[in-house]
Amino acid sequence: MRPVFFLSDFGLEDPYVGVVKAVLGQKAPGTKVVDLAHALPPQDLRRAAYALFEAVPYLPEESVVLAVVDPGVGTGRRAIAAWGKRFYVGPDNGLFTLAWLLDPPQRAFLLERVAPPGPQGIGPLPGWRPGEATFHGRDRFAPAAAHLALGLPPEALGPEIPPQDLVRLSLRLSPGPEGEILTFDRFGNAITTLLEAPLGGVVAVAGREVPIRRTFGEVGVGEAVAYRGSAGLLEIALNQGNAREALGLKEGLPVRLKTKSEAPPETPGR
Incomplete structure (x- = not known):
């Protein structure tokens, strides 16, 4: 059975x-x-x-x-x-x-x-x-x-x-650098179509650049962060918040990976 x-x-x-x-x-x-x-x-x-x-x-x-x-x-x-x-x-x-x-x-x-x-x-x-x-x-x-x-x-x-x-949706998972927001979970975290999450880099989305870290706790409460999610795709979240609402994100929105060398220098205390 x-x-x-x-x-x-x-x-x-x-x-x-x-x-x-x-x-x-x-x-x-x-x-x-x-x-x-x-x-x-x-x-x-x-x-x-x-x-x-x-x-x-x-x-x-x-x-x-x-x-x-x-x-x-x-x-x-x-x-x-x-x-x-x-x-x-x-x-x-x-x-x-x-x-x-x-x-x-x-x-x-x-x-x-x-x-x-x-x-x-x-x-x-x-x-x-x-x-x-x-x-x-x-x-x-x-x-x-x-x-x-x-x-x-x-x-x-x-x-x-x-x-x-058999019918397939027009979705493509890729290592980047270009991708899109695939969907959202119940916490408002954005799941993207990107298979890579290079630590120290950033992901550009909705006119801002979000740092890529290992987990939520590596940024302050209320700050945006990107990371490799449990399913292996890059996700964008707000530490203890709702990224979908706070950042004005929606399905299909383009995202783009930037390597550490392309990312702007961090401001001390940011």
Whole structure:
């Protein structure tokens, strides 16, 4: 039995997360389900793609990654299962772009032969039936994830498609010097697309130059600092503050690395 790691933007105020987990239990009793995140900003594919990038290296091989951030639900966007060292189930909308840089898919299938779950032991009202177009997390992705968790053949899910045809977001990770702000975490720290964080240098962003240090505590409270984040990307923060608000940062804003030789001299006591 493969474990399922579940990520969504469903939040916890509504029953959506619990219903998806109930379907997983119905279709694959005994499956271990681990919640990765559910309070992601609604419909924010960049934030969700980064969350998967951060998590995937620590998930066991052969596990199932069920991810549902799906602003195009019910439209012509495809539902897919793909895998390299892990199985990925969700919408074909770019959600897995960054995860697939670490674990490229070798095969992929459309979810066209998935049996949706039925209500359990409930006598529905006359004329009642569940909506068929707006909750693919319940009706398509959860059954497909359960199928793979049981070790059943992926070919049963639908027709095979070339992995290179899967949708990717237009994001590029690079060592620099040019990059952009990819997304923000809940603390207001800006995660960039830069893979390098040269100590002693600076990163130019929003008309200012932010020093690159090893950690937050190497600048004063309320001061801006850049550093290598836990996922290996350069981040920009405010020590005990919110960099997004204080510095006026936004997704897609250009950033540029400057080496120590290019950086301006520091003012004593700064």
